[in-house]
Amino acid sequence: xxxLILFGPPGSGKGTQSERLIxxxxxxxxxxxxxxxxxxxxQTPLGQAAKSIMDKGQLVPDEVxxxxxxxxxxxxxxxxxxxxxxxxxxxxxxxxxxxxxTQKGTSIAVVLALQVSEKELVKRLLNRGLTSGRSDDTNExxxxxxxxxxxxxxxxxxDYYKKYDKVVYVKGEGSVDDIFDLLTKEIDxxxxxx
Ligand code: B4P
Numbered sequence: 001x002x003x004l005i006l007f008g009p010p011g012s013g014k015g016t017q018s019e020r021l022i023x024x025x026x027x028x029x030x031x032x033x034x035x036x037x038x039x040x041x042x043q044t045p046l047g048q049a050a051k052s053i054m055d056k057g058q059l060v061p062d063e064v065x066x067x068x069x070x071x072x073x074x075x076x077x078x079x080x081x082x083x084x085x086x087x088x089x090x091x092x093x094x095x096x097x098x099x100x101x102t103q104k105g106t107s108i109a110v111v112l113a114l115q116v117s118e119k120e121l122v123k124r125l126l127n128r129g130l131t132s133g134r135s136d137d138t139n140e141x142x143x144x145x146x147x148x149x150x151x152x153x154x155x156x157x158x159d160y161y162k163k164y165d166k167v168v169y170v171k172g173e174g175s176v177d178d179i180f181d182l183l184t185k186e187i188d189x190x191x192x193x194x
Pocket of ligand 1: 012162
């Protein structure tokens, strides 16, 4: 099993690159953002509670996303590897993910961390907001709040994985194709070594 985390601030290209990476490597894509938006679309109690938090640009409580991720892992027993996108976003989530994967006899192979300037992040998210219909992408104040949440709670997750020497930083600015090439080089070198 090959499991990887695509890491980075909001708008860094996690969703964009995930789609291509899962197609190339046959991994199961688990995006907490997508799972939460699915709950919102289905008007579940979880989705209704999450929507107001997401609309403010804040993180949904750890216990909610951890439970959601635990179910998603259980629902995919045939997967030959997972790509985690937007998860973990806090150290508590990282510890929980380690436990869940250990229970399944596997672990994270690598954390690929996309680096993008704040100016570029805001530009991309406002641009996506023009067409995505995502309420958290249309308001610059909410976008700033999301970036601030990332700095405050999520950036430290990279330090958590650095302890295990699993973090690789990748330049997230440039063409989608060029960034994809950088990511695949990192993955291929680890898959060969594994
Ligand atoms: P997510 O759905 O994870 O949203 P994101 O971080 O904004 O998106 P992503 O990084 O995937 O977007 P991408 O760059 O691909 O989270 C949304 C919310 O859900 C969070 O704010 C939080 O409230 C909640 N949530 C999710 N997970 C959680 C967790 N674990 N714990 C607690 N709360 C959680 O795309 C951005 C734009 O950039 C696109 O328009 C794309 O086309 C463009 N783009 C991509 N690559 C580009 C490039 N190279 N050049 C130019 N543009 C590019």
